[in-house]
């Protein structure tokens with residue numbers, strides 16, 4: 001089914017409460033939720049100090065907890081079956097492989113702020129696809145941080161919460177991510193995209209409420225295995241180009257300046273930088289077009305972004321290209337304004353802008369044609385720009401009352 005039920009969050013919340021009772025044999029006392037995210041445009045610009053334009057999706061990770069014994073943390077994921085147990089009386093440290101380091105890192109962040117973490121039984125449940133580039137990792141971190149706000153009474157500014165979670169991902173999970181994922185999960189607002197300036201960390205909520213236009217996400221079914229090493233290589237090229245142009249970050253380079261330096265730069269470095277510089281321009285332009293409801297123009301910018309990621313930055317793959325080309329083939333007559341790979345690339349998802357009335361037909365064609373061409377099943381769904389993290393009420397849900 002393409003349209004998620006109106007209350008996916010309520011459903012996940014309820015499932016998490018049930019799973020908690022079944023696992024720990026007690027009533028939970030606290031609950032919190034945080035969404036995954038999709039980036040509409042602005043890819044590989046974050047670590048160059050540029051702009052990104054994500055939105056929170058209406059798929060959430062829910063964390064529920066009750067008081068534990070002593071100062072032990074007992075943690076279980078209903079999604080993976082993974083479990084972890086550690087002591088909250090001492091400073092929490094990174095555990096080995098298979099340990100819940102995203103959660104440990106967030107708890108350590110609270111300890112650093114002077115918050116005392118009590119013993120907790122904690123259960124995670126989520127309907128954010130895991131490892132798909134929709135940032136289940138940020139959803140997990142931000143859900144746990146929001147839960148800890150409720151547990152410890154130590155409320156954080158959402159920006160500080162996002163930064164605490166980013167640090168957890170850097171230091172405990174070993175992933176040198178930018179700020180986009182945690183900001184989108186912590187600061188998402190219903191009916192809005194987030195324009196994020198990754199240099200100043202300034203944020204603007206951009207309304208996107210036209211009911212005639214939908215955001216469609218298609219998962220290629222390809223895991224992003226190449227991503228880590230290739231990512232480091234591209235980061236290096238970007239730094240090289242910035243050095244050559246005499247700017248601190250490529251955000252400060254212009255296309256004219258880059259073109260003027262072309263002869264001095266290795267071709268690959270030039271093309272990597274050209275992607276970043278043009279992508280920044282496309283992102284700020286996309287915001288202007290969205291504000292005017294000019295969806296064809298937004299769609300063209302998305303196709304432009306994909307071509308640049310494919311040809312200049314070289315982070316696409318045949319599967320993502322196929323998904324985008326199927327959309328382009330449908331065209332506006334078939335209900336598609338634009339499409340591009342979203343996230344780091346080398347697999348994961350595409351994001352497309354689709355006329356709402358055509359959503360079912362486009363989804364069907366996308367799945368069928370993708371299977372014919374690639375031989376894989378694509379998971380396709382739509383999401384409205386959703387609300388960010390929140391503490392959830394703990395009164396019993398209506399259907400569970402005797």
Ligand code: ADP
Pocket residue numbers: 061077078079080082102124125126129130131132133134135136137138140
């Ligand atoms: P993405 O953030 O795009 O989904 P990542 O590789 O960054 O992909 O993060 C996925 C990892 O986050 C998983 O391998 C797992 O360690 C952790 N994770 C995220 N959500 C959950 C969950 N609900 N339960 C257990 N682990 C989770």
Ligand code: MG
Pocket residue numbers: 135136137138
């Ligand atoms: Mg992640």
